[in-house]
Amino acid sequence: MKKINRKDFLKIGGGAVAGGVGGYVLSGAPFWGAQWLVEWTQDQYVPPKGLIRYIDSVNKNCPNGCEVSVRLSGNRAVRIESRKEICPLCRNTLQLLYHPERITSPLKRDGKKGSGSFKKISWDQAYGEISGEIDKLTGNGKAKKIAAINRTESLSAELMEKFIHAAGSRNIYYESSRRADETAVLGGYMEYDFDKADFVLSFGARIAEHWDSRIDLGKKIGQWKENKTRFIQADSMCTRTASMADTWLPVKPDGETALALGIAAYLIKAKKKSVSDRNFSKWNKLIQQEFSLSETSMLTGIPQETIKKTADEFYRAKNPIAVCGRGGIATTASSLEITAVYLLNLISGTKAVSLVRNPSFPHAPEKPGLENFIETGEAELIFLNESNPLYRMAGADRLSQKLENATVISLSPIMNESARYADYILPTLHFLETGKEKVTNTENDTRDSAEIITSMATFVKKTAGLFKSPAASYRLGTKTQNAGKKFTLKLPESEKSVIGIKDRSGDAKFNLKMIPFEVPLVGDGDGMAFPYVLKSIGPEIFYRKKFYVHINRDTAKREKLDQDDCITLESAHGKLKDLYVNITDIVAPGVVAVPLGFGHTLYTKYGTGKGANIREIMNKEKDPVTGSSSWWATPVKIG
Amino acid sequence: MTVKDVKMNRRWGMAIDLDKCTGCGQCSLACNQENNMPIFEDDSDIPKRVSFMELMKVTNDRDAKFPDVKTAFIPKMCQMCEGNDPKNPNPPCVSVCPVVATDVGDDGVVSQIWSRCIGCRYCQTACPYEARVFNWWKPVYEGTFKKSLNPEVSVASRGTIVKCTFCSHIWKRERDRAVAEGKLNINDVTYKTACQSACPNNAIIFGDLNDPESEVAKLSKSKRALRLANAIDLESPEKQKEMRKVKHFSNPKVYYLTSQKWLKDMLNFRKN
Numbered sequence: 001m002k003k004i005n006r007k008d009f010l011k012i013g014g015g016a017v018a019g020g021v022g023g024y025v026l027s028g029a030p031f032w033g034a035q036w037l038v039e040w041t042q043d044q045y046v047p048p049k050g051l052i053r054y055i056d057s058v059n060k061n062c063p064n065g066c067e068v069s070v071r072l073s074g075n076r077a078v079r080i081e082s083r084k085e086i087c088p089l090c091r092n093t094l095q096l097l098y099h100p101e102r103i104t105s106p107l108k109r110d111g112k113k114g115s116g117s118f119k120k121i122s123w124d125q126a127y128g129e130i131s132g133e134i135d136k137l138t139g140n141g142k143a144k145k146i147a148a149i150n151r152t153e154s155l156s157a158e159l160m161e162k163f164i165h166a167a168g169s170r171n172i173y174y175e176s177s178r179r180a181d182e183t184a185v186l187g188g189y190m191e192y193d194f195d196k197a198d199f200v201l202s203f204g205a206r207i208a209e210h211w212d213s214r215i216d217l218g219k220k221i222g223q224w225k226e227n228k229t230r231f232i233q234a235d236s237m238c239t240r241t242a243s244m245a246d247t248w249l250p251v252k253p254d255g256e257t258a259l260a261l262g263i264a265a266y267l268i269k270a271k272k273k274s275v276s277d278r279n280f281s282k283w284n285k286l287i288q289q290e291f292s293l294s295e296t297s298m299l300t301g302i303p304q305e306t307i308k309k310t311a312d313e314f315y316r317a318k319n320p321i322a323v324c325g326r327g328g329i330a331t332t333a334s335s336l337e338i339t340a341v342y343l344l345n346l347i348s349g350t351k352a353v354s355l356v357r358n359p360s361f362p363h364a365p366e367k368p369g370l371e372n373f374i375e376t377g378e379a380e381l382i383f384l385n386e387s388n389p390l391y392r393m394a395g396a397d398r399l400s401q402k403l404e405n406a407t408v409i410s411l412s413p414i415m416n417e418s419a420r421y422a423d424y425i426l427p428t429l430h431f432l433e434t435g436k437e438k439v440t441n442t443e444n445d446t447r448d449s450a451e452i453i454t455s456m457a458t459f460v461k462k463t464a465g466l467f468k469s470p471a472a473s474y475r476l477g478t479k480t481q482n483a484g485k486k487f488t489l490k491l492p493e494s495e496k497s498v499i500g501i502k503d504r505s506g507d508a509k510f511n512l513k514m515i516p517f518e519v520p521l522v523g524d525g526d527g528m529a530f531p532y533v534l535k536s537i538g539p540e541i542f543y544r545k546k547f548y549v550h551i552n553r554d555t556a557k558r559e560k561l562d563q564d565d566c567i568t569l570e571s572a573h574g575k576l577k578d579l580y581v582n583i584t585d586i587v588a589p590g591v592v593a594v595p596l597g598f599g600h601t602l603y604t605k606y607g608t609g610k611g612a613n614i615r616e617i618m619n620k621e622k623d624p625v626t627g628s629s630s631w632w633a634t635p636v637k638i639g
Numbered sequence: 640m641t642v643k644d645v646k647m648n649r650r651w652g653m654a655i656d657l658d659k660c661t662g663c664g665q666c667s668l669a670c671n672q673e674n675n676m677p678i679f680e681d682d683s684d685i686p687k688r689v690s691f692m693e694l695m696k697v698t699n700d701r702d703a704k705f706p707d708v709k710t711a712f713i714p715k716m717c718q719m720c721e722g723n724d725p726k727n728p729n730p731p732c733v734s735v736c737p738v739v740a741t742d743v744g745d746d747g748v749v750s751q752i753w754s755r756c757i758g759c760r761y762c763q764t765a766c767p768y769e770a771r772v773f774n775w776w777k778p779v780y781e782g783t784f785k786k787s788l789n790p791e792v793s794v795a796s797r798g799t800i801v802k803c804t805f806c807s808h809i810w811k812r813e814r815d816r817a818v819a820e821g822k823l824n825i826n827d828v829t830y831k832t833a834c835q836s837a838c839p840n841n842a843i844i845f846g847d848l849n850d851p852e853s854e855v856a857k858l859s860k861s862k863r864a865l866r867l868a869n870a871i872d873l874e875s876p877e878k879q880k881e882m883r884k885v886k887h888f889s890n891p892k893v894y895y896l897t898s899q900k901w902l903k904d905m906l907n908f909r910k911n
């Protein structure tokens with residue numbers, strides 16, 4: 001018998017191992033083994049499963065009243081859907097609902113004003129103390145020292161109006177509002193029927209950039225293309241709206257007012273148009289004198305022929321619309337521009353524009369304009385109703401003083417720059433957690449803003465009987481009345497203020513003009529608290545902590561700037577530091593275009609400390625009629 | 640008959656009208672939410688960012704001067720390539736995967752199974768559209784953000800590649816619903832992707848490219864349609880045939896529509 005030596009043994013063993021390995025490999029086990037190993041090392045989080053269902057809900061506090069359909073998995077809301085268009089804030093609303101930095105109970109200041117130190121209190125204590133302060137003011141004949149700053153026209157804003165009025169004050173302001181500004185000038189605001197229009201001439205209104213918070217306008221632009229409605233956009237930057245328009249009039253920065261006045265002057269003269277108004281002839285004389293075609297062409301940088309052609313087209317159209325309010329969400333226009341644009345609509349005889357007012361939102365404060373109030377108003381008790389004026393308005397230094405000297409009550413779901421100065425923070429419920437529309441529960445001690453206002457009113461002596469029905473039964477007032485008859489032409493305070501628009505440059509050392517522009521989803525800063533918004537910001541705006549401003553190629557050359565250079569932008573009102581240069585010809589020569597919505601100093605850990613806030617160095621001169629300051633073409637230089 | 644007996648006839652594709660897109664970003668919001676995109680401390684940090692859809696702002700200012708400039712937005716996701724032969728789809732990313740973590744379904748959707756991925760990143764290198772992202776960090780969903788996670792999409796983990804799947808989990812949901820109603824023909828099941836449902840301007844149209852009556856099929860044949868960096872599209876059918884013989888083209892199933900010449904040029908990296 002042959003002895004099996006060590007070599008043979010190894011051979012046999014080797015064969016067995018080889019066979020085993022072969023079998024193992026062919027069995028697919030290594031694959032499954034690797035798969036198991038991969039999954040085991042991956043440590044995946046598995047979200048709990050639950051019954052999938054849909055619940056419809058309406059956001060009463062959204063200016064659009066967005067109707068959403070919420071997909072729930074068990075009791076968790078996992079997706080916002082909708083059958084209709086909704087606004088980006090409502091689309092992303094789950095990130096607010098489940099935001100880890102939501103304020104979870106009423107807070108009272110516990111330390112120096114603005115120090116950011118707060119302690120938790122009960123709702124009854126909050127109502128009791130706040131109403132005590134209000135009673136003290138009304139009892140001492142100081143009711144007028146109560147003020148409220150609303151964010152937009154919403155249900156809570158409407159209830160706040162009622163509450164403040166009943167307490168004896170008219171000091172109700174809105175963070176830059178087209179409606180408030182136009183109401184101050186025209187007695188109502190322009191309502192546009194974009195379906196009726198056969199010609200749209202927009203004076204810087206960035207219709208594709210969520211203009212006026214409307215959500216249906218992107219679609220309208222598409223419809224205009226289909227039904228051959230001409231769409232002309234005047235803007236000093238190549239925005240998406242400008243690119244979507246049939247014609248873009250690249251006006252000089254701030255040239256929109258001159259363009260509107262020039263077209264009005266031309267039509268009144270050439271087409272013998274007039275308006276029955278006692279101030280008309282005086283007004284007309286002034287603009288004829290100052291805004292001839294040649295002069296307008298010089299002021300706007302648009303050739304005379306083009307202005308004339310545009311004016312003629314506008315005149316020939318059956319139902320043209322001249323759109324007023326420059327910018328995207330937060331729009332502004334001077335009283336002159338508002339007047340000129342409205343007159344254009346008036347003399348065209350269009351049926352697509354009407355002047356209306358919403359009686360629920362009278363827009364009739366003591367002095368018009370929030371910025372006016374910030375500068376000169378007096379208040380001892382200020383409600384901040386979902387608003388953050390310290391971040392959003394020009395003149396923050398003055399406002400912070402004001403907030404420091406008054407009792408401040410902030411209704412807000414998360415902490416922000418203005419709420420930091422509050423004496424009381426009343427955390428609001430999310431619309432998905434409240435009322436008939438409730439789809440999910442919260443463990444937080446937060447309340448619906450409508451409920452907060454109506455409950456507070458019952459604690460205040462003067463307003464105790466104001467709200468008789470439960471908060472949930474109130475609906476946003478959307479009925480409007482015709483305000484056309486109320487219109488009288490306001491004369492500019494002086495000829496100078498008309499001529500003034502011709503020379504805004506002021507100090508010659510500020511050789512550039514700064515204009516703001518909108519970034520998708522960021523809006524005017526609201527979006528920055530939400531990671532899914534941050535995820536969509538493009539590298540041309542914010543890249544690895546670098547915040548970019550846009551400068552034209554020729555201007556960059558003249559200023560000796562290179563791509564990615566770090567600069568400081570300086571205006572008469574201050575400096576913005578650590579801006580990076582993005583050289584692009586989508587902005588006009590001589591312009592620095594700065595994205596809106598950045599530079600939060602306190603707006604959750606996601607929004608804080610990213611980029612710069614353009615409002616810190618914007619123009620501060622107030623319009624004599626609207627009381628708002630102009631955001632456009634602030635003279636700046638590169639420091 | 641069972642569901643398995645029915646052959647899938649659909650070939651899902653997408654047409655995105657860039658002339659209608661305002662760049663509002665709602666498609667990207669909806670995508671992030673639907674697909675459980677991770678939430679990092681700073682999602683503005685682009686190199687670290689994980690998302691399926693990129694909303695690219697483009698302009699022709701390299702070749703034009705103010706005011707002859709234009710801007711547009713291109714929502715870009717996985718282009719669902721099928722390679723030279725639609726009957727035998729072969730996207731650039733699929734053949735390189737050593738563990739079959741990515742494959743082409745019988746409905747044309749290029750799938751990606753996160754948990755199968757070993758993180759070699761071959762597919763990311765092979766993809767001509769930078770449609771794939773790598774989770775360099777463990778995807779976290781800070782604090783209460785976790786509550787909004789969609790249970791239908793598995794959460795990825797560190798070291799894996801993720802990408803757009805045309806929301807194929809929604810198709811599965813719709814199929815299950817149909818089956819529960821006794822409808823066993825899977826070809827009756829249609830669905831909408833999250834981005835399409837979210838677009839307020841109807842710029843994104845999704846549907847079956849095999850169905851000549853579908854909107855997406857019609858749009859894909861439009862003169863305005865063009866695919867991203869797929870140079871073959873610009874040639875005559877005869878030339879295309881020749882070109883296919885010598886080279887492998889990506890041939891995406893995502894079509895972009897525009898009548899703007901500069902944008903067409905840009906989509907194919909041409910100077911205008």
Ligand code: SF4
Binds near residue numbers: 716731749765766768
């Ligand atoms: S786009 Fe990239 S990931 Fe998508 S199928 Fe094509 S190669 Fe694959």
Ligand code: SF4
Binds near residue numbers: 662666667714
């Ligand atoms: S939702 Fe539609 S319009 Fe908005 S960015 Fe996406 S594709 Fe464009």
